[in-house]
Amino acid sequence: MTEQQYSLDDIRKNVSRIDNEIIKLLAERRQLSLEVAKSKIETAKPVRDQTREQELLLRLIETGKREQLDAQYVTQIFHAIIEDSVLFQQAYLQKLTNPDSLQPVARVSFLGAKGSYSNLASRNYFSKKQTKLVEISCSTFRDVLSVVETGNADYGVLPIENTSSGSINEVYDLLQHTSLSIVGEITQPIEHCLLTAVDTSLDNIDTLYSHPQPHQQCSEYLHSMGNITQEYCSSTAEAMKMVAELKQPNVAAIGNASSGELYGLTPLKTNIANQQENFTRFIVVARKPVEVTSLIPAKTTLIMSTAQKAGSLVECLLVLRNLNINMTKLESRPVIGNPWEEMFYVDVEVNLKSDVMQEALEELTRLTRFIKVLGCYPSENVNPTEVEINE
Template sequence: MAEAKIAFQGEMGAYSELAAREFFACEAKLCPTTTFEGVFSSVKNDESTHGIVPIENSLTGSIHENYDLLLEYELPITGEIKLRIVHNLIANPGVRMDRIRRIYSHPQALSQCKEFLKKMGQVELITVYDTAAAVRMIRDGQMRDGAAVASAQAAFDYGLAILRAGIEDNQRNLTRFLIISKQETTPASDPKTSIVFSTSNVPGALHKSLGVFATRYINLLKIESRPIYGRPWEYLFYLDFEGDTREERCREALDELTKVATFMKVLGCYEKGKEVDGRVYER
C-alpha cells in the first residue's frame, strides 16, 4: 500500500499538524501548504492522499472558507477529529513578559485569547497566516520585544520558551477538523452524515426541508448557512445529522429532501470524531 500523504494548512507545529498526527497516529507523511485551498488542491491533484482542515471552533465559530471549498472541490469528508486547543505565549529564551510590545499569531488564535491579551496592556497584535509561522518569525528575527501565540509543539520545534501556558479564554477550546480524500469511507460505528442543500425562496421552504428529518426522528447536529455566489439573499445550507446513508430512514429522508429542495448533495458519511489533547512530538 502506498504511503499516506496528508496535506494541512500551515507550518510544522501548526494545530492542523497536531490534529493530523492524532488522527493518523503518525503513520503518514505530512505535507504543509500555505492556504486552505492548497489542501484541497493537493488532494484533488493526487499530490496527497488526504487533507485535514479546520471547520469549526467552539469559541469563535465556523471557518466559512472551508465550507465553500468543500462544495467547490467535491471531495468527500471521510472523518473528523476534535482537538483541544491550548495556546501559549512564546518568546525567545531570556525574554521577559514585561518587555513584550508585539504579539504575532493567526487571527483566530488571537481572538481565542482576548482576555489574556487585554491584561498585557499596550501591546500591538499582528496577524500572520499561521500560528507556527509566528513562532518561526520570532526566532528568525531574534526578537527581544515580540512574542507569538501558538502550540507547545511549535515552541519545541523552534527552540523557544513558553512564557505562559494555557492562555486561551476557555479551557473547553476545541477545534473540529475534517478529513477529506478522493475515496469515500464507510463508518464502522457512531455514523454522522454531512450534506449541503438549497431551497426555494418561499415561505415554509426551509421548514419543509428540515421536516424530512424530524418526522423520522433523525437528530440534527448543526446547520450553517452560506450565501450563494452571484445570487443575493439566497443561501446554501450545510447540515450535519446523526445517521448512516445506508440506513433506510436516512435514505428516505434524503430522497424526500431532493424533492422539496432545489439542490442537495451528500458531502460525506463518516464516524463521529473523538476529542483529543494535542501532544508534543519528538522530531
C-alpha cells in the same frame, strides 16, 4: 528522618521497569480489543457497549480503592484506555469495510509547517490507523484541498469549527466547490500559550504573531494586555518560525507549547484562550468517499440550498425531526454570485446507508433547489461512559 535505603538511580530503575510493564500490558490489551472487534463482526454487535463500560469502571474503581488509588485517577486512566480501544476497533472495522482506502503510507496535506495545529490533528488522526505519514505543508486552505484534488496528496486535514471562535467560514465556503468527500473527523484540544524566543517578561511584549483564528480565540486575554500590535501569519507554525528568527524580547507567538519547542520557543504564559475548553474539530477529506460499517456511530454531512420562500428551511428540518435524525450542526453561508441565497451545511448523526437517511434524502431532494452529500464518516467523539463516584 529515616535513612534512605536505595539510591535515586535504583528507585528510578524500578519505576522504569514498572512503566515498561504498563506499556506492554497496554499493547496486549489493545490486541485483545481487535479480537473483540472480530467477534463483534460475527455477532453483528455494535462496538460501543455502555453497560460493559459501566461495569468495568465500577469494578476497577473498587479495586483501585483497595490499592489506595482514588476513583478520579482510575476513571481518568480507564477513560483514555477505553477511548483508545474504541478508536482502534473502529479503525480496524473501517479498513475491512473499505479495503483499498488506507494504504500503508498516506500523503497528508494540512495548513502550516511542522507543529501547526493542523499538523498535530493529522498526526493524531492517523496514529490509530497504523499508517505512515508523508506530510505536505500548505500555506492556504485552498491549497490543502487542491493538492488532494490533483492527486498529489491522498488526504487533506482542515479545521471546521472551534469552541471559542465558532465556524471557520473559509473552509465551509471552499467545501461548496470541491469534488472531495469528507472521510473522517477529529477533535483536537487547542492549548494556546504566549511563546517567546528569548528570556523576557510579559510587560515587554508589544507584538504578537499568529494565525487570525488564535487571535480571535484569545481575544479577551489580548485585550487585557493593552496596546498590542497583532501580526497575522498564514499559520501558527509560521508565527513561531517568525518569532524564533526575530529573537526579540518584545515579540511573542500564540501557539502550542510542544510545537513551540520545535522552534526553540518557551511558554511565557499558558492557557490564554477565552474558553478553558478550547477544542477544534477538523475534517479529513479524500478523493473517494468511504462507507461506514453499521457497527460504529457514523455522521453524514450535507449541503443544500432551499427555495427562497418563507418556511423552506423549517420544512427541511422537520423532515429530519420526523425521522428522528439527530442534527449536530447547522451552518449557513452566502452563495457567491447569488445575493441573499444561502447554502446550508448540515451534520447529522446517522449512517448514509441507513433506511432513515435514504428516506430523508429523498424528501429533502424534493424540498431543496440543490443538495449534495459531502460525506459519511465514523464519529470519533467517543466520550466513554461516566460513572457516579462515591468516595
